[in-house]
Amino acid sequence: xxxxxxxxxxxxxxxxxxxxxxxxxxxxxxxxxxxxxxxxxxxxxxxxxxxxxxxxxxxxxxxxxxxxxxxxxxxxxxxxxxxxxxxxxxxxxxxxxxxxxxxxxxxxxxxxxxxxxxxxxxxxxxxxxxxxxxxxxxxxxxxxxxxxxxxxxxxxxxxxxxxxxxxxx
Amino acid sequence: xxxxxxxxxxxxxxxxxxxxxxxxxxxxxxxxxxxxxxxxxxxxxxxxxxxxxxxxxxxxxxxxxxxxxxxxxxxxxxxxxxx
Numbered sequence: 001x002x003x004x005x006x007x008x009x010x011x012x013x014x015x016x017x018x019x020x021x022x023x024x025x026x027x028x029x030x031x032x033x034x035x036x037x038x039x040x041x042x043x044x045x046x047x048x049x050x051x052x053x054x055x056x057x058x059x060x061x062x063x064x065x066x067x068x069x070x071x072x073x074x075x076x077x078x079x080x081x082x083x084x085x086x087x088x089x090x091x092x093x094x095x096x097x098x099x100x101x102x103x104x105x106x107x108x109x110x111x112x113x114x115x116x117x118x119x120x121x122x123x124x125x126x127x128x129x130x131x132x133x134x135x136x137x138x139x140x141x142x143x144x145x146x147x148x149x150x151x152x153x154x155x156x157x158x159x160x161x162x163x164x165x166x167x168x169x
Numbered sequence: 170x171x172x173x174x175x176x177x178x179x180x181x182x183x184x185x186x187x188x189x190x191x192x193x194x195x196x197x198x199x200x201x202x203x204x205x206x207x208x209x210x211x212x213x214x215x216x217x218x219x220x221x222x223x224x225x226x227x228x229x230x231x232x233x234x235x236x237x238x239x240x241x242x243x244x245x246x247x248x249x250x251x252x
Contacts, residue, residue, distance in 0.1 A: 010237055010240070013234070014241055014244070014247055017238075017241070039231055039234045039235075042230075043231070047223070047226075047227075096224065100220075100224070103221060104225060115225050119222055119225055119229065122219070123222070123223075123226040145176075148176050155214045156214075158214040158217040158218055159210065159211075
């Protein structure tokens, strides 16, 4: 039987984290700090994978260790080279303003189903058929319409709150 | 009522933001944004939606990773390796 995404993730964690923990410890960090920085590396990996923009030249474990090391050194101001693009955009994205935090908190109350659905579509890579059955829509067409409506609904909330004032890049 | 025109517009904005347009389509979309400020405004807000969904995904995934960590700590070889 094919392993599930969760099983694959647990396998990657089991294989890569001990080496990441040793690495961060050697560089002066604690186990707890190693875990946090390793989770960030995994987020970068998973995000890139789901977006189809992952560029791995070696193994997943080597990639995660490389990113963990860069993130750790960067957090200590000891990484002086140019950051890889995925690390730089991740760090930039992590800077959350109070308005953004409030907006997400609000949406978790007022638009949770939409947020869950959009997350499932863009990140968990569920097909529209899976989304339809998971979220109780009659079929693919209905799921497509709902996805569109959710995008519009949240977009209107973002406009109302005026959270993002910068131009589109 | 489901509006087809709006649907197409939302999809086009998504294609633009997700870099799924070729150079010509991209330029045309950018010109359209200049001519139609409401399109520019919608595009900006829709970019905000993707950012919020990304933040939401990260929050949820961090929780999932913490659960995996706690689960793996129960495995003796794993727990020994990280000491």
